Amino acid sequence: MLNVLQRIGQKGLQFFQRVGRGHLFFFQLINSIPSVIPRPALLIQQLFSVGVLSFLIILVSGLFVGMVLGLQGYNTLVDFGAEQSLGIVVALSLVRELGPVVSALLFAGRAGSALTAEIGLMKSTEQLSGMEMMAVDPMKRVIAPRFLAGFISMPILAAIFSAMGVIGGYFVGVGLLGVDEGAYWSQMQAKVDFMEDVMNGVIKSIVFGIVVSWIALYEGYDAIPTSEGVGRATTRTVVHSALAVLGLDFVLTALMFN
Amino acid sequence: MHNSKTVEITVGIFIVIGAAALFMLAMQVSNLSNATGGDGYSVTARFENIGGLKVRSPVSVAGVRVGRVANIGFDNTTYEAVVTMEISGQYNTLPTDTSASIFTAGLLGEQYVSLEPGGEEKFLVEGGDLRLTQSAIVLEQVIGQFLYSQAEGDGK
Numbered sequence: 001m002l003n004v005l006q007r008i009g010q011k012g013l014q015f016f017q018r019v020g021r022g023h024l025f026f027f028q029l030i031n032s033i034p035s036v037i038p039r040p041a042l043l044i045q046q047l048f049s050v051g052v053l054s055f056l057i058i059l060v061s062g063l064f065v066g067m068v069l070g071l072q073g074y075n076t077l078v079d080f081g082a083e084q085s086l087g088i089v090v091a092l093s094l095v096r097e098l099g100p101v102v103s104a105l106l107f108a109g110r111a112g113s114a115l116t117a118e119i120g121l122m123k124s125t126e127q128l129s130g131m132e133m134m135a136v137d138p139m140k141r142v143i144a145p146r147f148l149a150g151f152i153s154m155p156i157l158a159a160i161f162s163a164m165g166v167i168g169g170y171f172v173g174v175g176l177l178g179v180d181e182g183a184y185w186s187q188m189q190a191k192v193d194f195m196e197d198v199m200n201g202v203i204k205s206i207v208f209g210i211v212v213s214w215i216a217l218y219e220g221y222d223a224i225p226t227s228e229g230v231g232r233a234t235t236r237t238v239v240h241s242a243l244a245v246l247g248l249d250f251v252l253t254a255l256m257f258n
Numbered sequence: 259m260h261n262s263k264t265v266e267i268t269v270g271i272f273i274v275i276g277a278a279a280l281f282m283l284a285m286q287v288s289n290l291s292n293a294t295g296g297d298g299y300s301v302t303a304r305f306e307n308i309g310g311l312k313v314r315s316p317v318s319v320a321g322v323r324v325g326r327v328a329n330i331g332f333d334n335t336t337y338e339a340v341v342t343m344e345i346s347g348q349y350n351t352l353p354t355d356t357s358a359s360i361f362t363a364g365l366l367g368e369q370y371v372s373l374e375p376g377g378e379e380k381f382l383v384e385g386g387d388l389r390l391t392q393s394a395i396v397l398e399q400v401i402g403q404f405l406y407s408q409a410e411g412d413g414k
Contacts, residue, residue, distance in 0.1 A: 044262075156272065
């Protein structure tokens with residue numbers, strides 16, 4: 001009985017310690033961001049590996065999500081004789097929800113896991129302690145540029161995802177199913193508001209970018225320095241990022257479009 | 259690893275494509291391109307019932323969209339809805355006795371304000387007031403009246 005209680009207490013303490021370390025890590029991270037500015041080459045290198053390498057998967061998934069939306073939306077709307085509104089359905093669901101959320105999930109899988117594995121491996125091969133020994137702060141040299149790259153890439157990727165989705169919906173709706181081209185664009189323009197819909201989507205994607213990069217970098221930095229520990233940290237990154245993105249999406253949606 | 263020039267070029271392309279995607283979302287998908295700028299003028303109209311009219315609903319003359327509903331308020335003394343409409347500056351020749359009615363686009367469509375120009379020679383300016391208004395038709399009321407008249411007809 002006491003053993004059970006002890007184990008519960010132990011788990012609880014471990015959990016809160018992790019949460020606390022995570023937040024301390026975040027503040028340290030914010031503090032070391034200014035040191036990236038004099039060294040833009042570090043940031044560009046990371047923008048390449050975080051953003052550019054995620055570009056293709058975002059492009060292709062955006063196109064296909066848009067095409068599926070076009071197909072499904074058309075099948076539902078045609079029953080009401082409202083297939084002219086297909087553009088609204090596709091554009092609103094993309095810029096408000098699917099663009100930021102799906103690209104954040106893909107980003108966590110494509111870039112987040114890579115970040116965790118990279119940092120975790122650096123830790124387990126003692127590159128990070130080596131840096132510290134040479135009086136190079138790994139927080140400034142390694143972590144901050146990666147965080148900033150995630151922060152910058154995520155809104156760009158989400159915008160590309162939404163734009164590709166709208167084009168995919170256009171291909172299926174107008175090209176394949178015969179929705180009027182003028183109606184597709186004009187109804188969309190009449191109903192989608194730039195500040196209300198597009199900018200709120202951008203804000204969402206910025207928040208997701210911060211959260212996913214934070215989780216990925218922290219899991220790597222906090223990983224147990226063995227090959228098993230790094231593997232587990234990578235898994236946790238994907239799972240925790242997905243949960244955080246979906247949960248935060250609900251909160252943000254409730255705040256923005258109540 | 260790629261050399262740093264290729265890396266920089268691809269990052270540049272990536273950012274440019276991202277900006278282009280956002281630009282497309284702004285211009286092609288949302289209504290930023292045909293938003294009424296600061297050159298418009300606003301007029302108000304009072305309605306007994308505005309039905310399902312919302313802020314940002316279209317305002318049209320002869321079916322052509324000339325502006326949008328900017329604000330909907332309620333007058334505590336006359337119990338009327340006060341609808342403020344913003345009309346683009348290029349449509350500045352509406353007579354002062356223009357009348358406003360709330361119509362529905364299609365059977366289930368959204369509601370919009372339709373303006374019917376009158377015969378006055380003076381034009382509406384900023385802060386103008388539309389006196390002649392026609393309220394929204396509420397479907398339930400129409401059905402109620404219809405049933406009532408049917409019942410009356412049966413009684414005879």
